Amino acid sequence: MRQGAGLHRLILFDIDGTLIHTGGAGSRAMTRAFAEACRIENGFEGIPVPGRTDTIILSDAAEKWGLSAGPEFVAAFQATYYRCLSDELSRLPATVPGVLPGVVNLLDALSRTPAFSVGLLTGNYSASAKLKLDRFGLWQYFPFGAFGEDAANREHLVPVAIERGRAIGVPEVAPSDVVLVGDTPLDVSCGLANGTRVLGVATGSYSVDELAEAGADRAVGNLSDTEGLLEWLTGRRTDTA
Numbered sequence: 001m002r003q004g005a006g007l008h009r010l011i012l013f014d015i016d017g018t019l020i021h022t023g024g025a026g027s028r029a030m031t032r033a034f035a036e037a038c039r040i041e042n043g044f045e046g047i048p049v050p051g052r053t054d055t056i057i058l059s060d061a062a063e064k065w066g067l068s069a070g071p072e073f074v075a076a077f078q079a080t081y082y083r084c085l086s087d088e089l090s091r092l093p094a095t096v097p098g099v100l101p102g103v104v105n106l107l108d109a110l111s112r113t114p115a116f117s118v119g120l121l122t123g124n125y126s127a128s129a130k131l132k133l134d135r136f137g138l139w140q141y142f143p144f145g146a147f148g149e150d151a152a153n154r155e156h157l158v159p160v161a162i163e164r165g166r167a168i169g170v171p172e173v174a175p176s177d178v179v180l181v182g183d184t185p186l187d188v189s190c191g192l193a194n195g196t197r198v199l200g201v202a203t204g205s206y207s208v209d210e211l212a213e214a215g216a217d218r219a220v221g222n223l224s225d226t227e228g229l230l231e232w233l234t235g236r237r238t239d240t241a
Helices: 023-039 054-064 071-089 103-111 124-134 152-168 187-192 208-214 225-234
Strands: 009-013 114-122 176-183 195-201 218-220
Touching: 009 103, 009 152, 023 054, 023 071, 054 071, 071 124, 103 114, 103 225, 114 152, 152 176, 152 187, 176 187, 187 195, 187 208, 195 208, 195 225, 208 218
Parallel strands: 009 114, 009 176, 176 195, 195 218
Antiparallel strands: none
């Protein structure tokens, strides 16, 4: 991705339900890993997942089953999870949606436009984020990001992402020059808590209306309207559609 002078909008993308659908590969891999590492089947049953960090999801599961989620436990789970995730991703059927509508065209357009810099803000661990995005040819678009191991609370990831961008030469930006792109109300609340703008995309489990009601500055059905989204991302359009 091209970086350089003059960038003034930082666009931070969620992954699952926003950029890609993996057909449940991540959930299956986490369940398999918990069963292998902890000898507990269906360890995440009843624990909410969408929009939450892997750190808090694993912590909730450990608490539910009376386990101590110390560093050794987490490291053992992660190693098993990454192996299971790689296996699940390698066996995805052709019917899995994969990259969602409009994503590649929008990322290509952003990468060609000096007014934008692109990163990730995701609840995924960094290693699982890479596995998922590599599987669908998208990792190359994201030179930096904030990930599930960086904070348990998603709202704390925004300053991490801004600093990671600054460290590789992205000009320092105010929160009002950051746009979070995500598919859940938790993505929206993360942006609101940090004073960023939020683009809600209804390619996950929530509708356009639900994302708008949660407070998204704009909510769309998908990311297919490249030109319209570029116009809005520069700050010239604030309607919800």
